[in-house]
Amino acid sequence: MAAGSGRFPRVAVLKGGMAAEREVSLVSGHECAKALREAGYEVDEVDAGPDLPAVLSALKPDVVFNGLHGRWGEDGCVQGLLEWLRIPYTHSGVLASSLAMDKQRTKEVYRAVGLPVVDSVVATREAVEAGHVLPPPYVVKPFNEGSSIGVYIVHPGSNAPRLAAEMPAEVMVETYAPGRELTVTVLGDRALCVTDIITDGWYDYDAKYKPGGSRHQLPANVPEEITAACLDYALRAHVALGCRGLTRTDFRWDESRGLAGLILLETNTQPGMTPTSLAPEQAAHCGMTFPQLCDWMVRDASCNR
Template sequence: MAVLMGGLSAEREVSLVSGRECARALREAGFEVVEVDAGRDLSARLTEISPDVCFNALHGRWGEDGCVQGMLEWLGIPYTHSGVLASAMAMDKTRSKDAYRTAGLPVVESRLASKAEVMAQHVLPPPYVVKPNNEGSSVGVYIVGEGANTPPKLSAEMPEIVMVETYAPGRELTVSVMGDRALCVTEIITEGWYDYAAKYMPGGSRHVLPAEIPEEIAEACLDYARRAHEVLGCRGLSRTDFRWDEARGLAGLVLLETNTQPGMTPTSLSPEQAAHVGISFPELCRWIVEDASCNR
């Protein structure tokens, strides 16, 4: 078993944590594990190691967007989580929103725009959000508040083309899906925006599960998460995030995005939800490995 971690994306440090925790759990579950920090020599290293399966604990570009998945298909090595197309679709926020709309899932208005255009004028009426079209973990997210007089000044690290979407107010909810099973709804409580620090720094957020929300909203979240997993063609474990404006009832529930390789520490959102329904972290990792595949 080769556990792929680290990598070259902006989410490298998060991936290292996920990978080490998964490697520990897989050893506890009885697997022989080799930890692999995925660099540009990954193909050569995997050819040398010749693993039976790769556990993909990479996050962000190259590891989560179909690139590593395509390489593993070429090498003929079964791997965990989603395949090439689903990984690429989910990482591309614009294309995944198009897929959600086709499936009748509720999303906010959004469009792609050049970095120069976004800094020159309001591309959408405030409030709105500006973010990279193909990063995760809230990397490079700008919130332009209601009544803002000037457009945002984006950092030099932002890509030349970004996604701009209408700001969705309300409570932060998330649902993990294992295969065809939606686990439960978690509410994420933070002081302010659920940004990178809130996700990964100690004390950055609090998780309430099951979320204390009306049954109608909980059932809709579970249904929408299953449908998002299916319409993108995901396999294994995924996690879909929502915002819910409770003042608007069911009409206030919108789908934000689907993560095909959620964070994988014992206290990450998906393992917490698995534990809530009676699946331990080693059992979850074993299930993910047993679901590994190639050519699908």
Template sequence: MAAGSGRFPRVAVLMGGMSAEREVSLVSGRECAKALREAGYQVVEVDAGPDLVVQLSEIKPDVVFNALHGRWGEDGCVQGILEWLRLPYTNSGVLASALAMDKARAKEAYRAAGLPIVDSVIVAREDVEKGHVLPPPYVVKPNNEGSSVGVYIVHPGSNAPRLADSMPARVMVETYAPGRELSVSVMGDRALAVTDILTEGWYDYDAKYKPGGSRHVLPAAMPAEITAACLDHALRAHRALGCRGLSRTDIRWDESRGLDGLILLETNTQPGMTPTSLAPEQAAFCGIRFPQLCDWMVRDASCDR
């Protein structure tokens, strides 16, 4: 079947939205729309807002390419709307999306699958500000945001953190996992590659999205057994959460501990989708060009699994 000429000729690309990751989503959406047009599809770009149902009812797409990031776009909310409208859509379904976005419940799924994680608790933000709820070093972050939005690292000897007013009433506090920042993308039932992410500080929002904020080493230079374990962990995380389509799992590796130094951080069911984002970079490393990747995602779209 030629791209754009068969089952899904008309594609609505959802982007923007109302989350803290709106600007990143706009970039992802525009790049995906451009790639899908190159692949032969009819594409309508949709800045997803409260009138999304009306917009989609007017557009009448054959498939929806979900390029939204953050809350509402990747936590099962938009996925539920698309299920109700019976519109096939890319990437994970309602349950997997909600589960992956809820960091505490995702960790429960990892633990049940025998995957390595650090200790964590969900506590009231005022308790975090009163005193250390875990021995430093530890990390404080929202339980349901992505792109390192609202993340605090508390070092030994530091006072309890003063959190921004935008932080939710309850937050996750987890033991800090030292080591190299690694990332593995999964495409369907295949783990693609391991990227080593190099930054001057830690991998925060600016490091992820600002020019020069980080450098990607692909493939990561490390022992073959560590590479194999990272690929295995990412694929098992994808399956444990019930993901479909494309996902990306972030991992920390403390080299001094060998295989025991691998720790899963989280799985992203809506990875960044510019040609230089981590998942498309890994696909390109495996010989899959960006338009081919977007085409595959459209062909993989569903509202029944």
């Protein structure tokens, strides 16, 4: 990319989009654009819609900063478009993005490299509503959404859930993993640190994005064995999925079971990117300001891997 040419490249920041996480992406994209301007870049903010190929062809950016979240933006679709247009872009490539967005296939990759996960199946919504697909407690969620959108927790003694109309025809059902919510950011070939996400209940959409919804303790106050395992597992997940740039892998840890109680939930190839989001917060803890983080991501951009 153009970063080595002696000038700052022109960056198009993609934000918004057409997925359920549009509002989150608008905030992430705006904050990243602001940070890149502080770092010296010429920045165009692009609300990604059906005309995106024409918009990018007209802008002719040197690099695309992909600030999209959810379907189309982080599932390999826009990555394929950028490969076609030969525009270097941030975050993971087509295959890794597609794999990580499919939670069931992500688990299959984890299992193949010996990473710990809970049992899960993909089932039709009719089967899920007709009876318990797995013994309760279990979780029902779309296998290709993020931000805890459309998540149902089914407790022992509960009836089979009635899913909202907007839920897809097939969903993932996974054994409920009790315990603390931990997360690790990977930047390139380095796992940064472990954050303990503290909430009063389930870490749902409101807990993630509304003021006061959660507290972040970093580094997490957990045994060194758990810290080391989280860092190791997150980096191994990043590599096994074929990711590049920035990712964040989420865990549940049942401390009553020690290391055996640590399981991987998923890897997010395009985590939230406001200055107070989990990944930038970990980068800041490691001495990297938000503009420096965004600059690193632009310099890491590629369209050939």
